[in-house]
Amino acid sequence: ATCAQLALLPLKIMGRSRLSIEDIRGAVFEAKPAVVFIDYLQRCRMPRSENMAYQISEFYAVLKSVLLDSGAIGFIGAQTDREVDKNPTVAPTMSHLKGSGGIESESDGVGMLWEPPREVIAKRQDWAPPSPGCDAFELIIRKNRNGAKDVSADLQLRGSLIKMDERELTPGDFR
Numbered sequence: 001a002t003c004a005q006l007a008l009l010p011l012k013i014m015g016r017s018r019l020s021i022e023d024i025r026g027a028v029f030e031a032k033p034a035v036v037f038i039d040y041l042q043r044c045r046m047p048r049s050e051n052m053a054y055q056i057s058e059f060y061a062v063l064k065s066v067l068l069d070s071g072a073i074g075f076i077g078a079q080t081d082r083e084v085d086k087n088p089t090v091a092p093t094m095s096h097l098k099g100s101g102g103i104e105s106e107s108d109g110v111g112m113l114w115e116p117p118r119e120v121i122a123k124r125q126d127w128a129p130p131s132p133g134c135d136a137f138e139l140i141i142r143k144n145r146n147g148a149k150d151v152s153a154d155l156q157l158r159g160s161l162i163k164m165d166e167r168e169l170t171p172g173d174f175r
Contacts, residue, residue: 040077086124
């Protein structure tokens with residue numbers, strides 16, 4: 001979409017860093033959005049708890065209640081741990097998410113973006129090669145309470161445009 005097209009959409013952006021769950025709750029009930037995007041989880045102000053996993057779990061539980069009460073759908077960006085960087089030939093899993101226990105227990109769905117290296121792509125029979133000038137990514141659905149999980153879509157990124165191609169995974173795709 002162009003900037004002119006975006007201007008026509010009923011978007012409201014809360015451009016503050018370190019939002020607390022109270023900030024988010026107030027914004028959701030004031031704006032009454034259909035969809036809430038939070039970018040990204042680890043920059044939010046977490047409730048006090050003995051460790052990060054418990055903090056994220058509590059934050060997520062309250063956020064989910066806010067979204068359910070308001071009827072909104074939520075999308076939350078989260079950071080992976082450094083293990084993903086250490087072995088780029090292995091697709092990310094739920095355990096790679098920082099605070100993954102809280103994210104896994106409260107999320108209805110989790111999609112992970114991955115840029116497979118050339119050696120991984122070369123071994124795949126079903127990979128849709130990107131068009132010239134595009135970067136290839138993969139969207140992996142790791143959790144889906146209402147449908148299939150461990151399914152994937154090939155994405156192509158050229159500037160600000162994304163093209164998606166669906167494909168079914170074979171059992172050996174995620175080792």
